[in-house]
Structure formats: structure tokens, C-alpha cells
Amino acid sequence: MYEDFKVTDRWTGEDLHCVWKGTMVAIATRHADATDIRFAVNDRHVWISMPNLAWVEQKRRTGFVITDYLAAQVAGRYLQHAVKSGYDNGREMYTMTVDEVLEHAGAVVKEAGRTDNLPSLPVINPDIRAEDELGIHLPGEPA
Template identity: 65%
Template sequence: MYEDFHVTDRWTGEDLHCKWKANIVAIATRHADAVDIRFDVNGQPMWIAMPNHAWLAQKQRSGKIITDYLAAQIAGRYLKSLIEEGYDAGRQLYTMTVEEVLENLDAVIDEAKETGSIPALPVLAG
């Protein structure tokens, strides 16, 4: 679904290829209480930061957790929306709110029900 997708840039009309690369705990890299989801957008890095509190909020509201696979899908859907709405291509980091995480999570789950399941992320070599 959102681990490898194409989207049209609202302002330039350019076809952008967005590809998931990694989930990284931001505490270690930038001392933030977040998980950073990295995508390449036409070969350029783009990071979507998801606050750790979103994991707690999801567990409290449903009893279920956000897996690494689901986090990448949520961030990918958010990135696609940003681009379609006219994002700032000069920025390399966007931070989601807890509410945005949960809204995108619900949308990803609804879409996955229609398609059968959330696909597993590929294991990348190198």
C-alpha cells in the first residue's frame, strides 16, 4: 500500500516515487520521543516523525499495538497526503500529531480491509 507508491506533486505535476527505507527510534538519533520513518522521494530523503505517545494512545483505545509495518503504512499515507496537498519539498522532516497518527491508522486499516491485508515490508539488503 504505502511502502512503495507514486504520487503527483500538486504544484509541479511531477510524478514522485516514494519508497520506505527504515523505521528509526528518534531518541537515539535526535533525542526526540518519536519514531522516525524514512522514505526516499525520487531519491531524496524524507522523514515522518511519529510521536511515541501515539503507540500508547492506540493501545489504550483498542488494546492493540502499532507494529513497525503498520507505522510505515501510516507514515506513507501521511506523506502521500502531504504531497497531494502541496507540501514544502525543501523540508526533510514532518512531525505528525498523535491525532494524525490515529486518523491515518484508522484509514490504513479501512483500506487494508478492502484489499485483504496490510502488506509486509520488504527486507532491504544494504
């Protein structure tokens, strides 16, 4: 879905390859109440900052949580939208609002059908879930 995608920059016509690289809680790194999702966009790093309050609000509104996998997809969808709409201007960091996180989360879940259909990260082998490749499963998960 949005962990590894290609998009054309609206203004320059440049083809951009966007790849999820990691997720970091920004409380420790930037003293921000946010979670930062890092993408490699061709030769540059781009961070999508998502307010942690969005996790609380998602749970309050829907009863469901934003998983790490969903957060990465939400950030990727937001990045793709920014590039397509011309909002991407080469900045290193983009900050989402709570409403933007919830809007994109709803769209990603609707597109995927449900959250367990989201790609697991990191993508080690596109044909095998990361949990299966690494042999790591949480209690209660199917092996």
C-alpha cells in the first residue's frame, strides 16, 4: 500500500520512490508529543509527524487503536497526497493534525478492508509477512 510507492511530483514531474524506513516516538528525540514516521524519498529523508493525541482520539471515536502498521500507512498516504497535490515542497518534516491522521486512517482501513490486511513492517520479503520470515509471533497470533 503506502509503505513503498511511486508518485510523480506535481510541479517538477519528477518520479519519486517513497519507502518507509522507520517509526520513532518523538517524545525522546524532539521533546514533542508526536510519533515520527520516516520515509526515504529518492535521495532525501522525509519525516511525517503525527500527534500522539490522534491515537487517543481514534480509540475514543471508534473503539479501535492505531497500530504501528496503520501509522506507517497513514503517513505514507499523507505523503503521497502531499506530493500529488503540490503541497510537497522539499521540506524534511511535515506535521499532520489529529483530524488529518483520523481522516487518512479511516481511508487506509477502508481501502485495506481491515487492519490485519495491512502489510507488516519491515518488508523483508514481499511474499512473506515479516513475522513469518523472522519467526516472531505475539501470544494468541496464528503462527
